Amino acid sequence: MTKKPVNASVSHTDETIKELRADRQFAVEYLKAALAELDDPDNRAAGLLALRDVAEAYGGLGMVAAQAGISREALYRSLSPKGNPTLKTLLAVLKSVGMRLSVEPENLAQVHVSTDWV
Numbered sequence: 001m002t003k004k005p006v007n008a009s010v011s012h013t014d015e016t017i018k019e020l021r022a023d024r025q026f027a028v029e030y031l032k033a034a035l036a037e038l039d040d041p042d043n044r045a046a047g048l049l050a051l052r053d054v055a056e057a058y059g060g061l062g063m064v065a066a067q068a069g070i071s072r073e074a075l076y077r078s079l080s081p082k083g084n085p086t087l088k089t090l091l092a093v094l095k096s097v098g099m100r101l102s103v104e105p106e107n108l109a110q111v112h113v114s115t116d117w118v
Contacts, residue, residue, distance in 0.1 A: 068092030
């Protein structure tokens, strides 16, 4: 009796992309957490790779690059661990996957709004 070899390993990236496709709210939360990492130079690569995962999940890098008006190679470089996407590229990628950039206070307890502007 011959046993077939079983491939027990599954690509983490492939599984992540599959989950991102299946659950839009998960994709939003995943990307929010990842973009928060862009503030930390030691974790910036994680944020860029997560943005790349979302781009792969919602159309693929080729389609996203075309919609963003940049080459696929430039998009791969921008969303690589050492990438440094421009604001234009970041906004275009987010728009192409049906999301947008937003701003929120870093720590709500520290936010103080002054009304002395006038």
